[in-house]
Amino acid sequence: MSEITREAMEYDVVIVGAGPAGLSAAIRLKQLDPERSVVVLEKGSEVGAHILSGAVLDPVGLDALIPDWKDKGAPLKTAVKSDKFFYMGESGKVGIPTGLMPPLMNNHGNYIVSMGNVCRWMAEQAEELGVEIFPGMACSELVYAEDGSVKGVVAGEFGISPDGTKGDGYEPGMELHGKYVLLGEGVRGSLSKQVIEKFALDSGSDVQKYGLGMKELWEIDPEKHKEGSVVHTMGWPLGKTAGGGSFIYHLDNNQVYVGFVVHLGYENPHVNPYLAFQQFKHHPYVKELLTGGKRISYGARAITEGGYQSLPKTAFPGGALLGCAAGMVNVPRIKGNHNAMLSGKAAAEAAHAALEAGRASDTLETYDTEVREGAIGKDLKKVRNVKPLWSKYGLTASLAVGGFDMWCNTAGFSLLGTLKHGKTDAAATQPASRHKPIDYPKPDGKISFDRLTNVSFANTNHDENQPAHLKLKDAAVPVEVNLPKYAGPSQRYCPAGVYEFVKDDKTGEDRFVINFQNCVHCKTCDIKDPHQNIVWTTPQGGDGPNYPNM
Template structure:
């Protein structure tokens, strides 16, 4: 517990993160009991500022939470009208027929959305019910009670000195206490990471696996625009270097979401995920679509990909982990927002029952039971082998065997291959640089492809430069002494925002952290081969300001 003297406010439930999971929990709590005191704390400058997702939304989560969402004006304006899958080669493409695909891969009834705008609308619904929502409030610490339970969070610390100490202009923030604390920070949240470690919540589970997802919004020629069209690709340019693929979604207003995902268990440390994305746009099929258009936004974030076998224990005394804090993405469907919403609803119902029973700060085991045995568990169980198959056998065998596995699961309720193991975590999957060839990436042309720093300006990222760096090095000598020597310091490449550089000064190599560029994707916290980088929250309101992601 912090020794700083702070004011404290008491709530029934404190929720960290105004994403789909946290907002769903807040809404459901107030639906169940209008008198509950519920607060949502969001580190972004506004709700939605840090939300980035594909996204094709399965509305089942909204259906369960707000059945009349259409009448209430939810921004689900573009139903999917066509679904196409391609295998890419460098100069051409082969369409994969829809017919042999498992039923769960069908996007009929789903919507192309901006999840940032969906969350903004959900925040309006929550506030109308009496939920207090405070954007621009980073939660930098957990508060523990006398028995080791999570009692609350510290939020709203501003004006720290550059060395992290408190100075004359520092605002110490407040403690917000709750009978229960919900952590819905998204992938690899700093408080969730602390809780998982403190209570050993990953024990007995497979390591969580991740991908890095990068996304641009393009305005294209109206003659090429097909509102409602959904395209996914695999193959080139990644081929055997890494798992991953792309998405191209046509939403309204002649806009297209163009995204690229690279699985972070790749071995070759010379791989440059951002440049793989930029190269992808020069494929003839993609270039023809984008030529004459303009990119209007860019962003990136990590994606939890481990699935059912990697989901940690979700509860500890006084605290529950929601949505991507646990990892509830259905990898082959490229969807997790529906499960995030359902998890928030389930956590709210468990907390409501506990409070009604006069309980507080215990473990909400009913929440975990519902997640693992209810709709979320059923959704993830059917696809649990797709990611480990891809990691072990590569793309083509996993396509065939994974498809068969999902077909069997769709018919009989259980996958054919049982439950496969993931093996190493993503940091340990990184190989030594001397064992892998360097990759020659073409220079961006400034029309279809862009250098990294120029693109970061389209994320509208800003950090107060006098604050301490929120990217912490456990040992500042490791980047040069170990990572540069053994791995050609892959932080220079895996970061999609150009935060990390190796420069030469006075004849010596130095590792530079440009934390001002950080888009809060958390890739460094995941992929660093020495696990030397810890991502923490900067002061509230800093980071990207995504307009329509």
Template sequence: MSETIERESMEYDVVIVGAGPAGLSAAIRLKQLDPERSVVVLEKGSEVGAHILSGAVLDPVGLDALIPDWKEKGAPLNVPVTSDAFYVLGEEGKIRVPNAVMPPLMSNHGNYVVSMGNVCRWMAEQAEELGVEIFPGMSCSELVYDAKGNVKGVVAGEFGIEPDGTKGAGYEPGMELHGKYVFLGEGVRGSLSKQVIAKYGLDADADVQKYGLGMKEIWEIDPAKHQPGKVVHTMGWPLGSNAGGGSFIYHLDNNQVYVGFVVHLNYKNPYLFPYMEFQRFKHHPMVAELLEGGKRVAYGARAITEGGWQSLPKTAFPGGALLGCAAGMVNVPRIKGNHNAMLSGKAAAEAAHAAIEAGRASDTLEAYDAEVRTGAIGKDLKKVRNVKPLWSNYGLAASLTVGGASMWMNNLLGWSPFTAKHGKSDAESTEAHFGYEPINYPKADGVLSFDRLTNVAYSFTNHEESQPAHLKLKDPKVPVDIGLARYAGPSQRYCPAGVYEFIGEGPSAKFQINFQNCVHCKTCDIKDPAQNITWTVPQGGDGPNYPNM
């Protein structure tokens, strides 16, 4: 379509896709280095922070490096961690893992319980004060290439496409925004990032990328039970041997707690229902007692990059760079990636500034990739590189023992003798349903646990219905012929928003996509065993509208 549409264009020094912690850090640093530098940030959410969902306990190391006086400037880091506990759960009980046996890097001392949505809103204010142009409600639907095949820009702000793909009466073609460099800070499995990784073979020397699905609710609880700064992590029940994963419970301010659950997407059983595992988790006595008398006020979900050090693709490409979770910079044992996202944005900005000062443009920022691998980000990821693959291949016990030993060796010696491999992709890990029985999940009670569609209403998601579905099928026959017949239709379970459903049974079944429900988690793009679903951006401003995630 872009070949036949004439669009106006605007020129910038740097174009940044995504107003998350990575993209905003890059924008701020570019302006710190040169106030005259022209920088634009394009955000698909209705406002900055609308699509931000994270745990989150924030390690302030990235913010310290970027804005050292963040406290004086009013950054919303108001709840320092006061206690840190880790439990292995059984169905009725729990065993606490002593903090003394945990490697020091696992300690949350000095960290803060935050809403990353609010942190990003504050960062956007800092960026705009420096002169950064930020445009929310602007989905970036295409990459623009120069004559050499290097990325030179993006198409943003296309509106008015009809459901059949034709241009409607109110069609707006959008604009091309060109930059000397283009930074992709789209987060996990970004649609443009996925394209550049494939086009330039950025993952040719990397292990397969791995992912988890993170689901989160905000609860207002009884003030008598509220302990600001308390941090709790769990493993074990209800997942058991069915899947890897665990939970987090973070007490922030205003009598609120974040209750979250992560399921590693390499699970084999196609009948596994991650959302219902999360709902079941809240009925554990430890959690139920905390939430009793409280109310859920928000819900959301998104995928998490979990491959770590060995799955990191090359982060620089001709004309731009991958920032933060677009490349996969989450430290899985710590359940933290925001600090690395900020550091990556800062490093990319410094590399681009040096290149532009030297008269360069649209080439590969090798200095940025080198900094990611040899600097603070690489050191952070390398220390914990064996925990996730050991968990994936050998189970929780191996991850806790051998993976824990590896972390201790890295902590004490700065060295570990091996790097474990991840093996299959998460899509390839899904097995046919023939050897499995459906899992009987307890019905949601409407008090502690909720059905998906009720909870999706608390994500405040909205999509204009008079547009094409942004979830594309490579072959419309595959969901029934392969997905339903061989895998018992896992899309109706792995999606945490109820986007996919089968109407009818057997060969006469119809596959339905309720794209209006989508919370942009990208799980379908990752977990679909036939890799038949491609997540693309809807028109700008659509999707969830998270208040405090």
């Protein structure tokens, strides 16, 4: 659509994504210079609509950015009071003594939060400083300068018909240009993915690894509620089929977050992460907690798990990757929001220094150095071997050897060096003929639920009068390759029921159907498809899930 003429607006800094990273960058830029023009573009219908995270928040990032956040009414109300780890069997559990774990695993001083609500509050702080925030503005394209640097984005394009032509109400959107463009899109962001490829930002790093996180918000019996309680589990029902674990966080108002993470490097294409999550809730310990309660919300999101060795270069000509757009999750801690905030702050400081020096559109090398050598890099480096140990040798090795390595890294050294991850999650998928199908229990409608029912609790919505935002590089691959070779894994790895294989009534042949209206923007398909044949792109602005209190 290069022939389209669009109006352009000029800013000092353009930020894509109103998550913790993007909002931190915006706030810090205005703290450093109130006269700087800063804009934040958010594809969700409102700030926080697409934010899904555990979340137990380490406030170190917020402390650095807004030291008086308590006085300003930040929604960090539920301090962690107890911290437990369990290894789960099918009918029982074994406690893992927290005293055996390195200090970095301690949740003392952290808070159980809704990151969506934290981001809504951060947006208020940003707007008070003069930041312009535009929700419902999906960024569909990057704009490049003549020298090849990134100079802006296209946002707010509406009215494309399902066949790709311009409809009657077509709006071309606008180009928003910045002296620097900061990408805080989160995991597997569509623009971030393009930038990483164009500038070969990952040429010196290991492959990126991912997990799929699914989460439900429950209101439970007040007598069972323990405000401030944090529980993590490993083991059943995943066993040897996949790595992962769960979290159960008791926030206020008799509410509980119940979440389940499945590492996407699993080999067996019969694995169904969503049904494993539903099965987990029938463990006696979890079922007893949830019985008599009601589910309020559901959502799903991919998680970057590659860690220190998988960090791409975070600065490129004209901008930078923030937070999970680069991958800054500390996997054993199940935390990344603090690093996202620190990265936004660091990028803002690097951009401010460059602008003060009269520079623009170059590479913010000082930002990349700070990410690797500062607090973020130190946080990730200590735990860098846990994920590859888990992927290659299983849970027991990860607990024993990985735990020992974390203790060594706490003391400043590692006997293991830096381990490699090996294959991408897509390449890890093996032919279905090498594995047995998995018989998952049918959801009972009380504790466990079918996907489509649960998706309705994500409040997701997409205008049907637009092209599907889930693109196939080759339309023949799903039926001709993925179905016979891998038993059609997309119908299982998607936690929202977007993909299905349907028999044609007349011919009896299989047909691949994409129900893009169900999409909760988790990006799993973009990550796990064996041939990387599915490309996730942004739908028009405001479409997608609307997560309340998640």
